[in-house]
């Protein structure tokens with residue numbers, strides 16, 4: 001019987017689906033904390049046909065070598081794949097499955113929420129209420145910036161970028177521009193977005209949304225030079241991956257007023273150390289990587305991840321196959 005190692009307890013319905021398979025042996029890490037890399041290594045050394053993991057587990061060459069030729073599939077309960085060495089999987093004939101589409105709406109909604117909270121200074125304003133620093137009404141107190149009438153720049157126009165664009169159209173934005181290695185005519189047509197080079201996007205956008213995957217090409221894509229190209233009034237939002245941004249450069253840009261404010265759902269590293277300089281800045285709002293964290297979405301992500309791993313060990317096409 002094929003053996004599957006699952007690196008976390010899943011949401012209830014997906015957990016039941018996983019456990020109801022008569023023809024698979026399921027071994028599951030039940031800790032609240034992620035499984036340690038040593039323990040994961042030991043599990044794969046013991047022999048597994050399929051792995052169902054989270055973005056907290058690194059699937060690297062060492063792990064794949066330890067798993068050997070018995071491993072057929074790595075299914076991740078995430079859309080992001082930066083924790084998985086794709087070429088190494090490909091070289092060994094190990095399939096990769098992920099959970100695209102399931103989380104698009106939740107991430108788009110969170111991105112818009114974070115954009116509003118950052119532009120309208122929710123955290124700072126709520127703090128002022130709690131600390132008794134709420135003065136009598138005054139024309140300019142806690143003024144921020146709104147979305148309507150603004151130029152929005154989306155870096156990376158995948159399904160999530162498009163879903164954000166669709167929702168932002170309802171806010172009456174002036175225009176949407178995007179940058180990506182190649183123009184995406186079909187995706188961009190649905191939100192009337194124009195393809196521009198990254199420097200143009202950075203210098204002309206009022207709102208900049210990072211929506212690209214983390215790859216060797218996008219690591220520190222946004223650093224000192226890129227922040228310097230942005231408007232001093234720019235609102236910068238990252239719901240993609242922390243390392244796409246050079247965090248030290250972001251701290252400087254926020255401190256010096258190179259940009260107005262940043263909203264981050266992702267940081268480098270995660271969890272972010274509570275002593276991080278980012279958390280000392282009034283113009284930075286940090287969330288703990290919760291963009292896909294709705295019960296509905298996490299159930300769906302887990303369902304697709306279970307389907308992927310079951311299909312992989314049974315040598316059938318995956319529901320969502322990357323490789």
Ligand SMILES: O=CC(=O)O
Pocket residue numbers: 055077078079080081103292
């Ligand atoms: O960040 C979340 C994901 O990649 O699913």
